[in-house]
Amino acid sequence: MSLSAHSVSQPLGVHAEHIAFIWHAMLGACGLMYALLLGFLVMTLLRQHRSAPAGVELEKRIERTLILWVGLIVVGLCGLTLASFLTDRALVRAASEPQIALRVIGHQWWWQVEYVDADNSQNVRTANEIHLPVGAQVHIALSSDDVIHSFWVPNLNGKRDLIPGRSTEIRLQPLTTGRFRGFCAEFCGVQHAYMQFEVIVESAQEFAAWKARQLAGAVTPTDPLRQAGRDVFERAACPLCHAIAGTNAAASTGPDLSHFASRRLLAAGALTNTRDHLRAWLQNPQRVKPGNHMPVVDLPGRDMTALVAYLGSLQ
Amino acid sequence: MSAPRDGEDFDEASTAQQLTRTWATPRGWWGALATVDHKDIARRYLVTAGVFFVGAGMLAFVMRLQLSRAENTLIGPDLYNQLFTMHGTTMMFLFAVPVMQAVAIYLVPLIAGTRAIAFPRLTAFSYWIYVFGGVMVWVAFALNIGPDAGWFAYTPLSGPQYSPGKRVDFWAQMITYTEVSGLATAVSIVATILKMRAPGMSLSRMPLFLWAMLVTNLMVLFAMPAVMLASSFLIMDRLVGTHFFNAAEGGDALLWQHLFWFFGHPEVYIIFIPALGMVSSIVATAARRPIFAYPLMVLALIAISFMAFGLWVHHMFATGLPRLGNSFYTAASMAISLPSGVQIFCWIATLYLGKARFNVALLFVIGFIVIFVLGGLTGVMLASVPLDLQLHDTYFVVAHFHYVLIGGAVFPLIGAVYYWYPKVVGRLLSERLGKWNFWTLFIGFNVTFFPMHYLGLAGMPRRIYTYASGLGWDGLNLLATLGASLLGVGVLLLLVNMIRSARVGPLASPNPWEAGTLEWATTSPPPPYNFPHIPLVTADEPLWRERDHLSVMRGLRLDKRELVVTTVVEARADLREPVARPSLWPLLTAIATGGMFLASIFSPWAVVAGAAPIAVAMIGWFWPDQPPRADGEDPEP
Numbered sequence: 004m005s006l007s008a009h010s011v012s013q014p015l016g017v018h019a020e021h022i023a024f025i026w027h028a029m030l031g032a033c034g035l036m037y038a039l040l041l042g043f044l045v046m047t048l049l050r051q052h053r054s055a056p057a058g059v060e061l062e063k064r065i066e067r068t069l070i071l072w073v074g075l076i077v078v079g080l081c082g083l084t085l086a087s088f089l090t091d092r093a094l095v096r097a098a099s100e101p102q103i104a105l106r107v108i109g110h111q112w113w114w115q116v117e118y119v120d121a122d123n124s125q126n127v128r129t130a131n132e133i134h135l136p137v138g139a140q141v142h143i144a145l146s147s148d149d150v151i152h153s154f155w156v157p158n159l160n161g162k163r164d165l166i167p168g169r170s171t172e173i174r175l176q177p178l179t180t181g182r183f184r185g186f187c188a189e190f191c192g193v194q195h196a197y198m199q200f201e202v203i204v205e206s207a208q209e210f211a212a213w214k215a216r217q218l219a220g221a222v223t224p225t226d227p228l229r230q231a232g233r234d235v236f237e238r239a240a241c242p243l244c245h246a247i248a249g250t251n252a253a254a255s256t257g258p259d260l261s262h263f264a265s266r267r268l269l270a271a272g273a274l275t276n277t278r279d280h281l282r283a284w285l286q287n288p289q290r291v292k293p294g295n296h297m298p299v300v301d302l303p304g305r306d307m308t309a310l311v312a313y314l315g316s317l318q
Numbered sequence: 319m320s321a322p323r324d325g326e327d328f329d330e331a332s333t334a335q336q337l338t339r340t341w342a343t344p345r346g347w348w349g350a351l352a353t354v355d356h357k358d359i360a361r362r363y364l365v366t367a368g369v370f371f372v373g374a375g376m377l378a379f380v381m382r383l384q385l386s387r388a389e390n391t392l393i394g395p396d397l398y399n400q401l402f403t404m405h406g407t408t409m410m411f412l413f414a415v416p417v418m419q420a421v422a423i424y425l426v427p428l429i430a431g432t433r434a435i436a437f438p439r440l441t442a443f444s445y446w447i448y449v450f451g452g453v454m455v456w457v458a459f460a461l462n463i464g465p466d467a468g469w470f471a472y473t474p475l476s477g478p479q480y481s482p483g484k485r486v487d488f489w490a491q492m493i494t495y496t497e498v499s500g501l502a503t504a505v506s507i508v509a510t511i512l513k514m515r516a517p518g519m520s521l522s523r524m525p526l527f528l529w530a531m532l533v534t535n536l537m538v539l540f541a542m543p544a545v546m547l548a549s550s551f552l553i554m555d556r557l558v559g560t561h562f563f564n565a566a567e568g569g570d571a572l573l574w575q576h577l578f579w580f581f582g583h584p585e586v587y588i589i590f591i592p593a594l595g596m597v598s599s600i601v602a603t604a605a606r607r608p609i610f611a612y613p614l615m616v617l618a619l620i621a622i623s624f625m626a627f628g629l630w631v632h633h634m635f636a637t638g639l640p641r642l643g644n645s646f647y648t649a650a651s652m653a654i655s656l657p658s659g660v661q662i663f664c665w666i667a668t669l670y671l672g673k674a675r676f677n678v679a680l681l682f683v684i685g686f687i688v689i690f691v692l693g694g695l696t697g698v699m700l701a702s703v704p705l706d707l708q709l710h711d712t713y714f715v716v717a718h719f720h721y722v723l724i725g726g727a728v729f730p731l732i733g734a735v736y737y738w739y740p741k742v743v744g745r746l747l748s749e750r751l752g753k754w755n756f757w758t759l760f761i762g763f764n765v766t767f768f769p770m771h772y773l774g775l776a777g778m779p780r781r782i783y784t785y786a787s788g789l790g791w792d793g794l795n796l797l798a799t800l801g802a803s804l805l806g807v808g809v810l811l812l813l814v815n816m817i818r819s820a821r822v823g824p825l826a827s828p829n830p831w832e833a834g835t836l837e838w839a840t841t842s843p844p845p846p847y848n849f850p851h852i853p854l855v856t857a858d859e860p861l862w863r864e865r866d867h868l869s870v871m872r873g874l875r876l877d878k879r880e881l882v883v884t885t886v887v888e889a890r891a892d893l894r895e896p897v898a899r900p901s902l903w904p905l906l907t908a909i910a911t912g913g914m915f916l917a918s919i920f921s922p923w924a925v926v927a928g929a930a931p932i933a934v935a936m937i938g939w940f941w942p943d944q945p946p947r948a949d950g951e952d953p954e955p
Contacts, residue, residue, distance in 0.1 A: 161707020168565020
C-alpha cells in the first residue's frame with residue numbers, strides 16, 4: 004500500500020470533500036475578480052499611449068463602473084460567506100454517528116493513540132499511527148499532555164488543535180483505502196517537523212484482523228537472541244518511559260511498543276521502521292531527531308543487536 | 319524692542335538666516351544625541367529599520383537554503399526555530415511598524431505644512447527605546463540565546479515549563495520596548511495631524527497620506543496595549559510564578575491567543591494602511607489629478623481601521639471555538655475586502671482618467687496592485703472557516719501573508735523611496751537602475767512565494783526545519799529558494815541605487831515630480847525649520863492651484879521655536895505654540911527605562927529599583943525652561 008498524495012485538492016474523506024468544494028468555489032470566484040481587476044489595469048496602461056482627454060462624461064462612466072464593481076464585490080462576498088456557512092453546517096452533520104471512538108493525546112513530539120470501547124478489554128493503545136476501516140464514522144477526542152499541537156490529515160479533514168486544559172474533537176470518515184500522512188500543524192517546539200503519523204485505511208476484515216493482533220498482546224520471544232533482547236529491554240532504562248504488554252514495562256511517557264514492529268514509521272515520521280534505522284535511532288536518538296526527549300542509552304554492541312532483534316520482532 | 323517676527327521687517331535671506339539660527343540642531347556629539355528635529359529622528363529610524371530589514375531578510379535566506387532540499391542538514395532545528403522567530407519578530411516589530419512610523423515622522427509635519435512634530439522630545443525618546451529593544455534582542459540572538467518560540471510565542475510553549483532559560487524573556491521584553499516606542503510615536507503623529515495642519519487645511523482637504531497616517535496611529539493606540547498586556551502577563555508567568563496561561567492552575571492557554579491576535583490582526587493593517595497613503599500620493603502625482611472619489615477613499619480607510627479590530631478570531635478557527643461565533647468572523651474577514659477593493663479600483667480609475675507619467679515609483683504601485691490583490695483574494699479564502707481548517711498553518715498561509723505584506727507594504731514603501739528620496743536627500747535616484755530593481759524584485763518575489771500556495775495545498779506545514787523527500791515538496795522548495803536569491807539581488811540593487819545616488823544623483827529641485835502637496839513647497843532637502851513661512855492652504859492640492867505663489871501666513875517669532883496650532887476640523891489658526899529645544903533628557907530617560915526593562919528579565923525587583931532613575935530623568939525632562947509669567951505672555955529672551 005503506497006502513500007497517497009496528501010493534498011487538500013485530493014479529498015479522500017467526507018469532510019475533505021466538502022472542503023474541496025468550497026476551495027473550488029473560492030478559486031473560481033476569486034479568479035474571476037482577479038481577472039477583472041487585472042483587465043482594468045491593463046486597459047488603463049494601454050490607454051496611456053493614446054491621448055484621449057478625460058471628460059466629465061468619462062468620469063461619470065467610471066462612477067457607474069465603480070457602483071457596479073461594489074455591487075459585484077458585495078454579491079460575491081455574500082455568496083462565498085453563505086457557501087462557507089453551509090459547508091460548515093455540512094461538516095457538523097457529517098459522520099455524526101460514532102462507529103469508532105478514539106482518544107489522541109499529543110506529546111512533544113509523538114502521538115498517543117487509544118481506541119476506546121465500551122468494553123474496556125477491547126481498548127487498544129498504539130502510537131503514531133491510526134488504523135481505520137474504510138467508510139467508518141470516526142470520532143477522535145483530542146487533548147494535549149504538554150503544549151498546543153494540531154491534528155491534521157489533509158486527505159481526510161481540516162485540522163483541529165490539541166490544547167492543554169481543553170478537550171477538542173475531530174471527526175473523520177475515510178472513503179477509500181490507503182495510507183494517509185498526518186502532521187502536527189501547530190508549532191510545538193524543537194521537533195515540530197517530526198511529529199507526523201499515518202492513517203491506514205483498510206477493509207473491515209483487515210481492520211478487524213489488525214485489532215485482534217493488537218489485543219493479543221506482545222509476541223513472546225522464543226529464540227535466545229530475542230529473549231536476550233527482552234532482558235536488555237527490561238534491565239536498561241527503557242521501562243522508565245515505555246510499555247510492552249507482558250513485560251515489566253508499563254510506563255506511558257513514551258510510545259507503547261507492544262506492537263512496535265507493525266508500524267511503518269519510526270520516531271513519529273523521522274525514519275522508516277527498518278532494522279538499520281532502529282539501530283541508528285537507539286544508538287543516538289539525538290542525532291536522528293535532535294532535541295527529542297529520548298535519552299542516549301549506552302549499550303554494548305551485543306546487547307544492542309539483541310535489543311534490535313527483539314523490538315523488530317514485535318509484530 | 320519687540321521680538322523679531324516673520325513679516326515685512328525682514329527680507330527672505332534674513333528670515334532664513336534667523337530661522338536657521340533658531341531651529342538648527344547644534345553640531346557635535348551633544349547635538350547628535352539631543353536633536354529633536356523630526357527629520358533627523360526619522361532618518362535614523364529609517365536607517366535603523368532598513369538594517370533590521372536586511373538582517374531579517376538574510377535570516378529568511380538561510381531558512382530558504384535549509385529548505386532547498388529534503389533532509390538538508392545545513393542547520394539544525396534549534397537554530398532554525400530561532401531563525402524563523404527572529405525573522406518574524408524583526409520584520410513585524412522592528413521593521414514594518416517602525417519604518418511606517420518613521421516615514422510618518424519625516425513627512426507628516428512637511429505635508430501638514432508645519433515646522434515640527436507635536437512632541438519632539440517624546441519622538442526622540444521613542445527612537446532610543448526602539449533601538450535599545452532591537453539591539454537587545456539581536457545581541458541575545460548572536461549569543462545563541464535568541465527567542466525560539468515563534469513571533470507569536472504561543473503559551474504554554476513559551477511559558478516557564480516548556481521554554482526554560484531566558485530566550486523568551488528577551489522576546490517578551492523586546493515587545494515591551496517596541497510597543498512603548500510605537501505608542502509614543504503614535505501620540506505624536508496623531509497630535510500633529512489633528513492640531514498642527516497649516517491654516518486652511520480642513521479635514522475635507524487633508525491629503526489621503528495624512529488620513530492614512532492618522533487612522534494608522536489611532537489604531538496603534540488601541541491595538542498595542544493588548545500585546546503589551548500579554549507580554550507582561552507572560553513575563554510574570556515566567557518570572558514571578560503567576561499562572562495567567564497555565565491551565566493546570568486555572569489559567570487559560572487561549573487567553574494568550576486572544577490578546578495576541580487582538581493586537582496581531584490590526585497590526586497587519588497598521589503596516590498596510592500607511593502604504594495606502596503612499597500609494598495615493600504616488601498615484602495622484604503620476605496621474606496629475608486628484609484621487610478619484612476622495613470621500614469614498616477616506617471612508618474606506620476608516621472602515622478598514624474599524625473592521626480590523628473584529629477579525630482576530632480567524633487566526634484561531636482550529637482551536638475549536640463555538641461555530642456560530644466563527645461564522646461572524648468569517649463574514650467580518652470577508653467584508654474587509656470591500657473597502658480594500660474600492661480603494662484599488664479608485665487608484666486604477668485615477669490613472670485611467672489622468673494622463674499617467676511613468677516613473678519607477680508608479681511601477682512599484684502597479685507591482686503592488688498585481689501582488690497585493692492576489693494576497694487579498696487568498697485572504698478571502700482563508701476567511702472561510704472550513705477552508706481555513708485545511709490551509710491554516712501551512713505554506714499557503716506563508717504565501718498569503720507575504721503577498722499581502724511584501725506586496726501591500728514593501729512594494730509601496732520602495733515606491734515611496736523612489737518618490738520621496740529626492741526630498742529627503744536632495745538628489746534623484748537612478749530611474750534606469752530603478753527599473754532593474756523593480757523587475758528583479760517583482761520576478762524574484764513571485765518565484766519565491768507563488769509556489770508556496772501549492773506547497774500548502776500539498777500539505778506542507780509551516781515552521782518545519784526539514785522534510786522527508788518523497789512527499790512531493792522537493793522541486794517547488796528549490797524553486798522558491800532560487801527565487802529568494804533573485805529577491806536578494808533586487809534588495810541589493812535598491813541599496814546600491816540609494817548609496818550611489820546620494821553622491822552622484824542629479825540634484826533635485828523642490829518639486830521634481832510636480833506634485834500638489836505641501837512637502838514639495840520647500841527645498842530638497844528641507845531646512846531645519848521646514849518652511850520659511852507657514853503656508854496658507856486655499857485648495858485641495860495647494861501646489862497645483864497656486865503653482866507660482868503659495869499663500870503664506872506671517873507673524874511667528876524668528877528668534878524662538880514657535881509654530882501655529884490650528885483647530886481640529888477647519889484648521890483655523892488658533893494659537894502660537896512654543897516648541898521644545900534639543901535636550902539630552904529623552905536619551906537619559908530612554909536609558910533609564912531601557913535599563914529597567916532589561917534588568918527586569920533577570921529580577922522582578924528591577925521594576926522597583928528601576929523606577930527611581932526613570933523618575934529622576936523625567937523630572938529633568940519636564941523641568942520648566944523658564945519661570946512662567948503671570949500675564950501669560952512669553953518671556954522675552
